Amino acid sequence: xxxxxxxxxxxxxxxxxxxxxxFHTPRQLGAAIAIEAGELQQAMLWKSDEQVxxxxxxxxxxxxxxxxxxxxxxxxxxxxxxIGIDPIGAIGDKLEENAEKYPVEFAKGRAAKYTSLRHxxxx
Amino acid sequence: xxxxxxxxxxxxxxxxxxxxxxFHTPRQLGAAIAIEAGELQQAMLWKSDEQVxxxxxxxxxxxxxxxxxxxxxxxxxxxxxxIGIDPIGAIGDKLEENAEKYPVEFAKGRAAKYTSLRHxxxx
Amino acid sequence: xxxxxxxxxxxxxxxxxxxxxxFHTPRQLGAAIAIEAGELQQAMLWKSDEQVxxxxxxxxxxxxxxxxxxxxxxxxxxxxxxIGIDPIGAIGDKLEENAEKYPVEFAKGRAAKYTSLRHxxxx
Amino acid sequence: xxxxxxxxxxxxxxxxxxxxxxFHTPRQLGAAIAIEAGELQQAMLWKSDEQVxxxxxxxxxxxxxxxxxxxxxxxxxxxxxxIGIDPIGAIGDKLEENAEKYPVEFAKGRAAKYTSLRHxxxx
Numbered sequence: 001x002x003x004x005x006x007x008x009x010x011x012x013x014x015x016x017x018x019x020x021x022x023f024h025t026p027r028q029l030g031a032a033i034a035i036e037a038g039e040l041q042q043a044m045l046w047k048s049d050e051q052v053x054x055x056x057x058x059x060x061x062x063x064x065x066x067x068x069x070x071x072x073x074x075x076x077x078x079x080x081x082x083i084g085i086d087p088i089g090a091i092g093d094k095l096e097e098n099a100e101k102y103p104v105e106f107a108k109g110r111a112a113k114y115t116s117l118r119h120x121x122x123x
Numbered sequence: 124x125x126x127x128x129x130x131x132x133x134x135x136x137x138x139x140x141x142x143x144x145x146f147h148t149p150r151q152l153g154a155a156i157a158i159e160a161g162e163l164q165q166a167m168l169w170k171s172d173e174q175v176x177x178x179x180x181x182x183x184x185x186x187x188x189x190x191x192x193x194x195x196x197x198x199x200x201x202x203x204x205x206i207g208i209d210p211i212g213a214i215g216d217k218l219e220e221n222a223e224k225y226p227v228e229f230a231k232g233r234a235a236k237y238t239s240l241r242h243x244x245x246x
Numbered sequence: 247x248x249x250x251x252x253x254x255x256x257x258x259x260x261x262x263x264x265x266x267x268x269f270h271t272p273r274q275l276g277a278a279i280a281i282e283a284g285e286l287q288q289a290m291l292w293k294s295d296e297q298v299x300x301x302x303x304x305x306x307x308x309x310x311x312x313x314x315x316x317x318x319x320x321x322x323x324x325x326x327x328x329i330g331i332d333p334i335g336a337i338g339d340k341l342e343e344n345a346e347k348y349p350v351e352f353a354k355g356r357a358a359k360y361t362s363l364r365h366x367x368x369x
Numbered sequence: 370x371x372x373x374x375x376x377x378x379x380x381x382x383x384x385x386x387x388x389x390x391x392f393h394t395p396r397q398l399g400a401a402i403a404i405e406a407g408e409l410q411q412a413m414l415w416k417s418d419e420q421v422x423x424x425x426x427x428x429x430x431x432x433x434x435x436x437x438x439x440x441x442x443x444x445x446x447x448x449x450x451x452i453g454i455d456p457i458g459a460i461g462d463k464l465e466e467n468a469e470k471y472p473v474e475f476a477k478g479r480a481a482k483y484t485s486l487r488h489x490x491x492x
Contacts, residue, residue, distance in 0.1 A: 004127035034160040038284025046480030070217035094193035111415030161407025169357030234292030250373035265478040280406040316463035340439035355388040
């Protein structure tokens with residue numbers, strides 16, 4: 001599979017083959033995303049930064065993380081479908097909004113939240 | 124913007140213009156996904172199902188949800204980048220795995236978890 | 247066990263018997279809370295409101311929910327310990343802060359967020 | 370305030386003064402816990418371990434973390450109330466269950482998940 005359009009079609013087919021759209025309200029999908037985000041964090045829990053780096057470096061560990069983040073993305077795309085928006089358009093709009101909130105000249109190399117960004121001298 | 128490749132390029136450019144890859148460890152991005160999942164749920168919190176449906180039906184409400192789910196997707200894609208996997212491939216692999224866990228003949232129209240799916244007589 | 251002091255002692259003993267304080271940084275405990283919150287939501291996922299009510303009404307279902315929320319509370323209390331605060335004091339302070347943000351005369355019977363509460367005429 | 374019984378009474382009074390029990394279904398409270406867990410993680414996001422340690426060491430930073438974890442605990446206790454369980458009893462039961470899953474002789478000083486604990490030779 002090599003394009004987003006194809007993958008969106010595959011996700012919709014998976015759902016519709018099982019007649020699952022009836023369960024996919026925005027609230028349920030929002031909860032599903034949070035649950036999968038938790039499982040993704042679980043895969044790294046109690047590990048040191050070095051142990052996480054080892055996990056990423058090993059095929060089995062990377063594959064575990066890939067499966068968990070894939071679930072996040074799948075439910076995120078299903079959420080877009082459920083509320084009738086185009087995910088690519090939504091991401092593009094959000095990047096533009098973030099670009100205004102985090103202008104390069106203020107944000108470069110700094111992780112401060114945008115609300116404190118212009119007044120913060122450091123980090 | 125109309126393809127995933129372009130959007131991935133735009134996300135990477137946004138990050139690199141701000142020199143933010145240094146902050147994007149798998150653990151931090153995993154936390155960021157969970158935080159954004161929380162914000163998405165926040166937009167629906169305490170609302171009845173009817174109020175959520177109204178939110179989705181209004182342009183301002185739908186746009187709010189779109190912004191929040193876009194953040195989930197952006198951090199999900201950044202996580203894929205940080206661990207060096209292709210998001211489309213990861214989603215495709217996960218759909219195949221889920222198709223085995225949830226065979227159509229058992230899962231159709233039922234929301235049971237796969238571990239109880241074959242022994243459960245309807246829900 | 248019948249008092250918070252005893253339960254805090256039991257949690258600390260459980261942790262120290264296993265020499266686990268070394269893993270309990272604020273960041274790891276914050277992730278653990280989010281993970282357990284996800285598991286709590288998982289127990290209700292895809293269920294209708296009626297099915298959740300049935301779950302609560304059955305001893306086995308209520309026990310499942312009790313176990314998940316207990317994990318949230320345990321990690322919340324461990325977080326308090328890790329940053330050196332008294333959980334009862336923190337809750338008391340937060341209730342006072344919330345009482346100012348949500349005055350009874352404005353908030354009664356309404357679920358609006360405090361930022362829109364005074365300008366909102368019913369929801 | 371110095372006992373859990375008093376704090377539970379104060380939380381219930383806060384809720385009932387505002388007539389908010391009507392919004393406090395198990396599902397909504399589960400989402401609220403996940404949202405607050407996200408806000409707690411937000412307070413540490415993008416920070417290095419040293420920066421989190423500094424946050425904990427400063428009164429303002431510790432107070433921010435205290436407010437966020439207090440929200441987690443408040444909603445956790447409200448969840449217990451909504452499903453009709455005693456939080457202290459639930460925590461005590463869960464500690465006993467965890468003590469069986471993580472026997473001291475296997476778990477001491479190791480962060481492995483219980484499912485792999487007995488077969489894992491160190492981590």
